[in-house]
Amino acid sequence: MTWISAYGCTSAAGFSTEELWFGLNNGLDHSRPIDNSGENFPRAYSFPNKNSNKNQRELLVENLLCSWQQLNKKIKYSEKLGIILASTKGFIDDVVWAEEIPSQDCISPILNDFIERADISPKRTVCVSNACTSGISALFLANSWIEKGIVEEVLLLAADAVGPFVIRGFQSLKVLTMDKTRPFSDVRSGFFLGEATAAILLTKKIGPFFIRGVGIDSEGYAVTRPSQSGNSLKKAIQIAKRNFKNPLDLILAHGTATQLNDKIEDQVFYDLFFERKEFPTITASKWSIGHTLATSGILDLILGCEAIKNQKVFSIANSIQKDPNFLCEYLTLGKSTNRKVDNFLVSSLGFGGLHASVIVERG
Amino acid sequence: MRIVLHNHKIIWPPPKEPSWASRVERWYQLDAAAYSIAETFSILQDKISKKPSLLILASPLGSMETDFQFVRGNYSPSKFVHTLPNIRSTSLLQLMGWQGPVLCFQNDPFTWLTALIEAIDLIGPNHQEIWVIQFKKTNVQGNYEVSWAQVLNDFDEGKISQAFLIVSYLKGENVKKYNALKDQDFWEWISKSHCSRPFLISKEWSLSKNE
Numbered sequence: 001m002t003w004i005s006a007y008g009c010t011s012a013a014g015f016s017t018e019e020l021w022f023g024l025n026n027g028l029d030h031s032r033p034i035d036n037s038g039e040n041f042p043r044a045y046s047f048p049n050k051n052s053n054k055n056q057r058e059l060l061v062e063n064l065l066c067s068w069q070q071l072n073k074k075i076k077y078s079e080k081l082g083i084i085l086a087s088t089k090g091f092i093d094d095v096v097w098a099e100e101i102p103s104q105d106c107i108s109p110i111l112n113d114f115i116e117r118a119d120i121s122p123k124r125t126v127c128v129s130n131a132c133t134s135g136i137s138a139l140f141l142a143n144s145w146i147e148k149g150i151v152e153e154v155l156l157l158a159a160d161a162v163g164p165f166v167i168r169g170f171q172s173l174k175v176l177t178m179d180k181t182r183p184f185s186d187v188r189s190g191f192f193l194g195e196a197t198a199a200i201l202l203t204k205k206i207g208p209f210f211i212r213g214v215g216i217d218s219e220g221y222a223v224t225r226p227s228q229s230g231n232s233l234k235k236a237i238q239i240a241k242r243n244f245k246n247p248l249d250l251i252l253a254h255g256t257a258t259q260l261n262d263k264i265e266d267q268v269f270y271d272l273f274f275e276r277k278e279f280p281t282i283t284a285s286k287w288s289i290g291h292t293l294a295t296s297g298i299l300d301l302i303l304g305c306e307a308i309k310n311q312k313v314f315s316i317a318n319s320i321q322k323d324p325n326f327l328c329e330y331l332t333l334g335k336s337t338n339r340k341v342d343n344f345l346v347s348s349l350g351f352g353g354l355h356a357s358v359i360v361e362r363g
Numbered sequence: 364m365r366i367v368l369h370n371h372k373i374i375w376p377p378p379k380e381p382s383w384a385s386r387v388e389r390w391y392q393l394d395a396a397a398y399s400i401a402e403t404f405s406i407l408q409d410k411i412s413k414k415p416s417l418l419i420l421a422s423p424l425g426s427m428e429t430d431f432q433f434v435r436g437n438y439s440p441s442k443f444v445h446t447l448p449n450i451r452s453t454s455l456l457q458l459m460g461w462q463g464p465v466l467c468f469q470n471d472p473f474t475w476l477t478a479l480i481e482a483i484d485l486i487g488p489n490h491q492e493i494w495v496i497q498f499k500k501t502n503v504q505g506n507y508e509v510s511w512a513q514v515l516n517d518f519d520e521g522k523i524s525q526a527f528l529i530v531s532y533l534k535g536e537n538v539k540k541y542n543a544l545k546d547q548d549f550w551e552w553i554s555k556s557h558c559s560r561p562f563l564i565s566k567e568w569s570l571s572k573n574e
Contacts, residue, residue: 088447089425096430104471105425126477127469129425131447137466141481150484165434169443218418218465220456222388223444232462352450354465 002146003207003363004200007302008070010063011196011289012046016070020299021306024288025337027317031192031290033178034167045162046290047195057091057106060159060197061113067199068118068155075201082124082151084142085111086134086158086294093163110159124151131350132254133216134158134294135198136358139301140214146204153204159197160293166193175258181291183255183284184262184330185319191256194290198298209305212343212359215239219353225260226353230268233347236355237272240345244359248273248280250307250344252300255284255316256291261349262323268347270327281339283331287318297348301358304344308362313339366479369407369511372501373399381405387454394429394445395507396422396498401454403496403509411513414459416490420467421478421497421510422448428500451498475510482514491516 008016012030013023023030031046047063054062090107107127115122124145130137135158142154160166170176170193177190202211217239219232226232241248251273253265273280285303286292292299307313319332331337348356375395383405384390393401426448433442444450449467456462470477475497482493495512 089430092430095427096434101424101427101431103424105423105427105469105474107425107469108471125470126481129422129447129467129469130449130465140464141466144485148484148487165430165446168438169433169440169446172438172440172443174440216464216466217462218449218452218456219462220453220459223450223453235462350449351444351447352453352465353456354449 001204002143002202002211003205004209004211004305004360005203005205005207006071006075007198007200007305008067009196009198009299009302010048010066011292011299012048012194013289014048015066017302017306020289021303024285024303024314025312029180029288029318031181031194031288033192034171034176045193045195047161055091056094056161056163057110057113060091060110060161061117063197064110064114064157064159064199065117067197068157071199071201077120078152079123080152081120081122082142082145082154083111083115083122084125084138084154084156085114085127086138086156086298087127088129088131088134088160088294089166091161092165093161096165111157114157122155130354131352132291132293132296133348133350133354133356135297136214136346136348136356137216137354139298139358140216140356142202143211143214146202154202156200156202156298157198158295158298160195160295162193162195177257180318181257181287182318183253183257183287183316184266184322184326185257185332186321186323188257188259188262188323190258191286192290194292196289196292196295196299198295198302200298200302206363208363209308210361210363212244212361213240213242214358216354216356218355221353223352226264226349226355228264230264230271232353233264233268233349233355234272237268237345237347237357240357240359246343247278248343248345249339249341250304250313251280251282252304252344252346253282253284254296254347254349255286257286265347266326266328274328279329280345281313281331282328283313284316287316297346297356300346301360304346304360307341307344311339311341313337313341365515367513367515369410371403371406371509371511373402373507373509374505375399375507376505377402383458387457389441390454392441393454394426394442394451396426396429396448396451397445397454399498399507399509400451400496401458403511404455404458407511413492414461415492415494416463417485417493418452418463418465419478419482419493419495420449420452420465421475421495422467422469423471423474423497423499425469479512482512486514486516
């Protein structure tokens with residue numbers, strides 16, 4: 001049994017979960033398009049401390065420490081503490097423009113720096129790099145560690161920066177919009193990128209939120225797109241809800257606002273819930289802070305916990321009208337956000353046919 | 364528990380079209396890692412008939428070589444997708460006709476051992492067979508190495524603590540904290556070792572080397 005006992009984050013909304021929650025509930029879009037005009041892509045794109053002169057590695061560590069400090073500072077960690085860092089590209093821009101290939105990857109040094117500066121002594125550490133499902137995939141591993149008694153607590157960290165490398169990559173894929181991120185909308189055209197970090201403390205001791213199940217699945221259908229059937233996402237959700245028998249209250253969708261991803265999520269949510277006369281509220285967060293890559297699933301997990309705490313959800317304020325071809329209902333602009341929330345599901349998709357999902361209940 | 368290791372040297376770019384070309388979408392766009400893993404599977408598939416319940420990718424250096432190629436080329440989208448180290452499993456999954464959980468780990472300079480230890484600890488009733496696959500560049504230009512470990516739950520789960528035993532054995536010491544042993548030490552040991560035949564590490568664990 002794994003419980004969430006505390007969490008914190010930084011994002012384009014600011015240095016705290018409260019600022020993120022406030023922005024989402026007040027229709028604030030903190031994200032912005034990439035300047036397409038020239039070569040001078042920003043090294044730090046949307047972190048609140050983006051104007052510092054620090055390199056990507058330092059910036060990521062600094063933001064991770066800020067996320068971690070939002071957990072109760074008086075926490076006395078178990079001697080059997082594990083730490084997992086989820087990231088897609090770490091501090092890639094600090095190394096990839098140099099002459100020579102470095103001798104170490106660009107994710108694990110972030111974890112080492114964090115451990116040193118936080119002055120904690122984990123029994124076990126690893127970095128998970130599962131594209132944009134990295135956060136929930138790391139949660140899958142953390143849950144396995146706790147359930148098998150390998151550790152008693154896991155500090156799960158997630159961090160990604162958006163620099164020239166990532167921007168060039170997503171531009172090449174033509175998935176970035178110059179409009180706004182409008183998940184599940186009839187006029188959706190892709191997403192903005194966003195930077196974020198997050199920290200959550202998972203424990204086997206009873207806490208305010210309980211992880212009911214985590215599922216991950218990977219299909220070899222294609223490199224960048226999931227299969228039209230949504231089979232793999234469906235499987236990941238079915239694994240997550242294996243031991244969950246209650247009606248689902250809320251879905252925090254991946255909601256990238258790309259044509260295909262939103263369509264597949266709609267089909268899967270319909271097949272698994274709406275067709276069975278279950279009508280969870282569906283919302284998404286990327287419209288406000290951009291697509292935060294490895295951190296996105298963990299931010300949605302934190303937002304689901306906030307929804308339980310506040311008995312309120314946030315709408316997809318950039319989406320005025322849902323795609324008329326979609327089968328499910330979405331919390332588009334203007335819909336009531338006062339909802340009973342005792343549980344929620346997070347859906348996460350990544351390149352390489354990766355899918356991940358988690359179901360969390362009030363503790 | 365039993366671990367079977369397979370090690371293969373792969374040349375990339377490939378000298379000719381691979382036998383599995385028609386089964387992988389746009390195989391010619393694969394990077395060295397994705398190609399090498401797919402090629403190794405095609406060599407090994409008769410020896411490893413079972414499918415795993417979990418696939419672990421050990422990715423020392425992440426996808427750094429492809430990252431460098433991406434920014435020094437024309438920012439090709441087909442190159443960019445391979446700058447995510449998990450992508451190297453996509454062609455493998457197509458060849459295997461398999462769908463399931465995949466985890467991609469980095470923990471340099473302990474990436475391989477970390478991945479192996481994770482597999483050892485996760486094996487049990489829920490996972491009867493876990494594959495740990497590592498891709499790395501060798502010192503010879505165009506030569507790559509794929510290491511493939513089948514971690515099998517053949518025996519009753521041992522009561523002896525985790526991976527300490529395997530690493531202690533590898534180092535020839537009774538007690539050695541695993542993270543003091545770097546991947547390089549492991550490979551040096553394995554290359555010089557006497558393990559040309561399967562042997563038992565303990566009643567519960569064995570290690571064999573197939574080349």
